[in-house]
Amino acid sequence: MKMVFRWYGEGNDTVTLEQIKQIPGVEGIVWALHHLPAGEEWPLEDIMEVKQVCERNGFHIEVVESVNIHEDIKLGLPTRDLYIERYKRTIENLGKAGVKVICYNFMPVFDWLRTDLYKEAADGSTALFYEHAKVHHINPFELVDQIANNLEYTMPGWEPERLEHLTRLFEAYQNVTEEDLWSNLQYFLEQIIPTAARCGIKMAIHPDDPPWPVFGLPRMITSGENIGRLLRLVDHPSNGITLCSGSLGANPKNDITGMIKAYAERIPFAHIRNIKVYENRDFIETSHRMADGSVDICGIVKAYHETGFSGYVRPDHGRHIWDEKCRPGYGLYDRALGIMYLWGIWDSLEREKRGASPCLKSMNI
Numbered sequence: 001m002k003m004v005f006r007w008y009g010e011g012n013d014t015v016t017l018e019q020i021k022q023i024p025g026v027e028g029i030v031w032a033l034h035h036l037p038a039g040e041e042w043p044l045e046d047i048m049e050v051k052q053v054c055e056r057n058g059f060h061i062e063v064v065e066s067v068n069i070h071e072d073i074k075l076g077l078p079t080r081d082l083y084i085e086r087y088k089r090t091i092e093n094l095g096k097a098g099v100k101v102i103c104y105n106f107m108p109v110f111d112w113l114r115t116d117l118y119k120e121a122a123d124g125s126t127a128l129f130y131e132h133a134k135v136h137h138i139n140p141f142e143l144v145d146q147i148a149n150n151l152e153y154t155m156p157g158w159e160p161e162r163l164e165h166l167t168r169l170f171e172a173y174q175n176v177t178e179e180d181l182w183s184n185l186q187y188f189l190e191q192i193i194p195t196a197a198r199c200g201i202k203m204a205i206h207p208d209d210p211p212w213p214v215f216g217l218p219r220m221i222t223s224g225e226n227i228g229r230l231l232r233l234v235d236h237p238s239n240g241i242t243l244c245s246g247s248l249g250a251n252p253k254n255d256i257t258g259m260i261k262a263y264a265e266r267i268p269f270a271h272i273r274n275i276k277v278y279e280n281r282d283f284i285e286t287s288h289r290m291a292d293g294s295v296d297i298c299g300i301v302k303a304y305h306e307t308g309f310s311g312y313v314r315p316d317h318g319r320h321i322w323d324e325k326c327r328p329g330y331g332l333y334d335r336a337l338g339i340m341y342l343w344g345i346w347d348s349l350e351r352e353k354r355g356a357s358p359c360l361k362s363m364n365i
């Protein structure tokens with residue numbers, strides 16, 4: 001597995017590239033042009049600028065997250081063709097810069113949903129929290145007001161320009177069924193997958209977070225079965241998934257290790273994180289350690305190891321610990337701890353497979 005770390009760019013992240021450099025085994029930066037709204041073409045010059053900054057610090061930029069999809073594409077409006085053409089040009093520009101994987105999602109309106117970004121745990125750390133009953137009792141406008149408008153940092157998927165049009169968006173989705181969304185996704189993929197394939201890029205859709213409908217908005221990428229359907233829409237290696245253990249793990253029925261084994265060839269990018277799921281469907285993001293949450297992190301890493309996974313991995317989110325001030329879920333410390341936990345599992349599996357290292361053997365250990 002190739003370890004990567006999400007970074008929001010110069011002047012837009014509390015974490016520096018110099019700090020990331022000191023986390024063992026991180027080879028690349030997961031990045032995006034966060035200043036561009038969904039639907040804009042990503043200019044090659046802007047892409048090359050990020051490449052230069054990252055490469056100067058010894059990192060590759062092979063994974064982009066996300067190139068967001070304009071709502072007109074998801075809604076299947078006539079204007080979608082214009083945005084799809086721009087999307088193709090962005091793919092081409094990213095290909096020229098050496099990008100190999102583009103993570104994206106196809107969730108209407110909200111990329112992800114939580115009810116509290118700083119829920120305090122018994123040990124004094126805070127983390128992102130989802131309260132199921134609250135989502136069913138609050139209207140989306142109130143939730144946006146509580147979450148997005150009180151943020152120090154812009155959160156991906158919660159950009160002000162997107163949320164400004166919330167009323168119009170909800171109206172637009174009123175008659176859009178899950179099946180409509182599937183057919184709009186198919187239309188999009190049929191157009192862009194040939195371009196991605198030609199550019200040596202794998203598209204990797206991120207599962208819906210949480211993996212069920214919210215505020216009456218349909219959701220598709222929620223289960224192993226639906227991931228199978230997605231992969232069959234355009235049956236090509238460039239049509240893949242970002243397997244996010246935290247998103248899919250919110251539904252305990254999801255067999256994530258089973259998905260890894262079933263779709264190994266089509267997972268270019270893995271998000272690994274743990275959450276604790278409660279019986280009432282609430283969940284809180286926890287440390288990566290298996291005992292702290294409900295997700296079988298050891299089983300997941302083992303499944304990747306067994307299938308010979310050579311794709312990219314990132315620790316996804318972290319808690320806020322040691323008084324760190326950071327973008328919710330994206331501090332340095334807990335994500336670095338997560339990486340070391342993942343390496344710990346991976347290295348022990350490697351050792352088991354290959355036997356003790358030559359150095360240890362020569363010492364007769």
Ligand SMILES: [Mn+2]
Nearest residue numbers: 244247271316
């Ligand atoms: Mn994720």
